Amino acid sequence: MAVKMIKVHGSGNDFYLLDQTQFPEPLTDEELKQLAMNVCKRDGAGLYDGADGVLVVDKSKHPSVLGRMRVINADGTEASMCGNGLRTVARYLGTQNSREDFRVQTMYADLKVQAVADFAHHVPAYSVEISPVTFDAESLGMHANHNATTIINEKIPAISADLKFSAVAVPNPHLIAFVDHATLVGPELGRIGEWMNDGKNKIFPDGVNVSFVEVLGKNSIFVRTFERGVGFTNACGTAMSASSLMYVLLHQESTDFNQQIQVTNPGGMVYTVVHQGADEDYWMELIGNATFVRIVTLPVEAALAGDYSTATATETGEQPAYEQFVANLSQPN
Numbered sequence: 511m512a513v514k515m516i517k518v519h520g521s522g523n524d525f526y527l528l529d530q531t532q533f534p535e536p537l538t539d540e541e542l543k544q545l546a547m548n549v550c551k552r553d554g555a556g557l558y559d560g561a562d563g564v565l566v567v568d569k570s571k572h573p574s575v576l577g578r579m580r581v582i583n584a585d586g587t588e589a590s591m592c593g594n595g596l597r598t599v600a601r602y603l604g605t606q607n608s609r610e611d612f613r614v615q616t617m618y619a620d621l622k623v624q625a626v627a628d629f630a631h632h633v634p635a636y637s638v639e640i641s642p643v644t645f646d647a648e649s650l651g652m653h654a655n656h657n658a659t660t661i662i663n664e665k666i667p668a669i670s671a672d673l674k675f676s677a678v679a680v681p682n683p684h685l686i687a688f689v690d691h692a693t694l695v696g697p698e699l700g701r702i703g704e705w706m707n708d709g710k711n712k713i714f715p716d717g718v719n720v721s722f723v724e725v726l727g728k729n730s731i732f733v734r735t736f737e738r739g740v741g742f743t744n745a746c747g748t749a750m751s752a753s754s755l756m757y758v759l760l761h762q763e764s765t766d767f768n769q770q771i772q773v774t775n776p777g778g779m780v781y782t783v784v785h786q787g788a789d790e791d792y793w794m795e796l797i798g799n800a801t802f803v804r805i806v807t808l809p810v811e812a813a814l815a816g817d818y819s820t821a822t823a824t825e826t827g828e829q830p831a832y833e834q835f836v837a838n839l840s841q842p843n
């Protein structure tokens with residue numbers, strides 16, 4: 511039996527989208543983990559150019575949602591959320607069902623998604639809700655600063671003598687530091703990211719997504735992320751959303767809720783809007799590309815065994831358009 515997967519990305523954060531409804535019997539969790547660990551490998555060892563993870567789409571039993579998304583990281587671990595991935599799943603389900611505005615079931619919430627105007631010719635874009643938000647150490651799996659219940663813009667001396675961190679779950683865990691440009695591009699992010707995701711450290715024993723953020727101007731930030739279960743990524747949607755939240759909370763003198771923030775990242779650019787509901791209930795809109803790169807088909811047994819010799823692919827033609835969009839971003843006005 512053949513398996514069809516779509517290679518997709520949001521801001522260059524790339525995935526294989528796997529629709530479980532194509533099988534008479536869905537792949538088991540063990541098979542999904544094996545598949546992700548195989549197909550995501552980089553440097554020619556995975557399926558085509560590999561990926562940061564696998565987005566598993568399935569039917570949902572929840573009323574008034576169009577489908578369910580699960581996220582398997584490249585190392586086979588399951589994440590509770592994926593912002594960049596959700597945009598592509600929104601496009602997939604929306605196109606299938608001829609709907610522009612609906613909800614998708616994720617691990618902790620049925621999230622609102624919506625088609626929005628293309629970012630450029632052949633660069634379709636979607637807006638997705640990022641929530642629920644919590645700063646609570648238990649939800650974050652965090653044991654820092656003598657078991658503090660929250661860390662908001664504080665030093666964690668065990669991690670760094672200089673940097674101030676904020677820990678926020680959206681609902682996957684993020685550790686965020688606002689830094690200068692030299693620190694943004696320097697080795698410190700890799701050092702902290704590798705360490706906090708080594709499975710041995712006592713501060714985040716289950717790992718954490720680590721981001722450095724540089725403020726470029728009013729409502730304009732750059733976010734670089736070391737992802738749990740993956741490593742350095744071109745972009746992490748939940749990290750950009752969590753960073754936008756911290757930008758609004760920590761820079762109230764120059765910005766506020768409900769304003770559009772431009773978030774540049776190594777793989778492109780998205781927009782975010784941070785909202786505050788009742789009882790300081792925060793949620794974010796994440797707006798960005800939902801690009802389908804190619805459709806790949808191969809025997810399911812071969813995919814599970816990591817044998818890609820019989821794989822075939824059809825390019826959609828969207829990737830050159832996305833690359834042109836990114837090239838135009840760096841053009842001076």
Ligand SMILES: N[C@@H](CCC[C@H](N)C(=O)O)C(=O)O
Nearest residue numbers: 589592593594682746747748
């Ligand atoms: N790239 C994703 C986040 C994927 C999950 C993350 N690696 C985790 O383990 O929490 C995004 O766009 O949000």
